[in-house]
Amino acid sequence: MDLKKLLFCLLIYSVMSCEVIAQVDIAGPWGTRRHEDDVERGGGPEVGDYTGLPITDAARFQADTWTATKWSVLEHQCEPHPADYGPSFSSMLIYRDINESTWQTNAYKLVMGWMTPIRTIWLDGRPHPSEYAPHTWQGFSTGVWHGDMLVVTTTHIKEGWTRRNGLQRSDQATLTEYFMRNGNILTWVSIIDDPIYLTEPLIRSRDFEIELGYQMIPYDCSYRDEVGLAPDFVPHILPGQNEYLTEFSERYNIPFEATRGGAESTYPEYMNVIKELSE
């Protein structure tokens, strides 16, 4: 074998090795940093704010008829944030599940600070479950290392939300995530493909910083009726009767059409459309 072939083989081998050998460890307590996700925090986004989201007409219609009274319904009170929305909302703890015979990492466990849902990211190559298996809030996640980046694929997620103002994400969505650690900073990029409520993948990134003193607080949610709703009451606003839809547009002086979202509104060129609409 000549030197060129040998170098070529070494190059191929090194690339293949990177697929399976983790170069970093993402375990640790991570404090959230409120940057681009600030709008999702606290009280959450405003009613009618669909800006920059590639939503379908079905998603828009659902959000237009949604009301926050939904959270008064007993069965909805203890819903945690699903895997794709949790990172928008709180600090978290990541720890390793170790096989004590081989000392390999079987999985990462990831706990969000809000309602402490525990998520497992399997690293042992196991397949995803049957289509008939139950869906969960955190879904079923498998991860592979691509160099220093952990790439995670999640299926079997319960129906959730793209935003907390009625924009839904369906149970048919697939979540792909990229975890990248740079020293004490963890960057988490997520891509949601939802054939029902998104026309294009929704890409978001979140930043976390190591926070050694971070402590999880137990959260035991129990639902209760405090307003006397009938057990079969389902809150919703009839089509065309949501008087709050234009508030966001009026408060920030944004053309109403520009608040309605859609794939075209996710691109920089849409600024020109907003200018035209504003004239």
Added chain:
Amino acid sequence: MLNFMKQNTKLISKKDTTKTLGNFLLLMTLLVSLNVSAQNDDFELELLHVQGNVYLVAGGGGNTALLVGEQGVLVVDTKLKAASDELIALIEENFDVPIHWIVNTHGHLDHIGGNAEVAAAGNILGSSNSGGRAVTDPAEIYAHIEVMIPLVTADEVDLDAVPGNTYTAGSMEFYANGESVQLIHQPAAHTRGDSLVFFRQSNVLVAGDIFTIQRYPFIDVANGGSVRGLIDALNNMLTIIIPNTNQQGGTYVIPGHGRITDEYEVVNYRDMLTIIYERIEDAIARGLSLEEVKTARLSREYDPLYGSDTGFWTSEQFIETIYAELSQ
């Protein structure tokens, strides 16, 4: 068993019988094509453990639930007739105990098609008070009486497929494998003869076609179904289901078709049906015609999830059914 059926058949009037029979024949016409077209197919059934002693067998028609224990196997719904061989083989390959009980959630052929075959593959649970029945007799079939009536009043009666243990009250209860089994009647829901089947110790609720997570509920109006009754049935389910932490797990629910679920999916389904129902109710109050309601696309956010433009139950038929019921 035959005497028992004849006795119960007398409970309905001749007028009711004629109406029931007519409706049943309509339904058979609707569903038999599904059965016939599937007869030459090989069905790939899938077995999943739900929790406790309960399993799901998916594929081959409607979902089948199995309660398995030392005494034997209890089978909830027997799929299409053409899939019964695969169902029996799956049970025999995976469980070393006989089939003793069959329960029907309702009377559609994709759920009771294999009754005779599955019953014949099993046998009745022998006991000192078995009334002279031989332990070689087929497994017993349980259902609400409204499942049995159309079967015994049809032109061609297959007695081996007819539920012999029926109930007319609100519920029926018995013990199997040390577990309490409840059949809870839901009148005028998917049909007039729906039963929820609750395995209390395993904490699994079998819903039949009251809950079909993959599609809008089929309201079999010709056989006594109604939208309002189905909404009530979904709300009744919510009184039985108790979720575990963070609104998941706890009581698991096996729908008539589709994956294993829990309270969250039932709540979403109840919400969907109630919202569409109330939108159409409002539209009718505002004087909108059926065509205007269809044009308004009042179910448009749910259509991509549950709707269909083809098949025996389309989104349009679903809307028409709600409109017709609310216009009465």
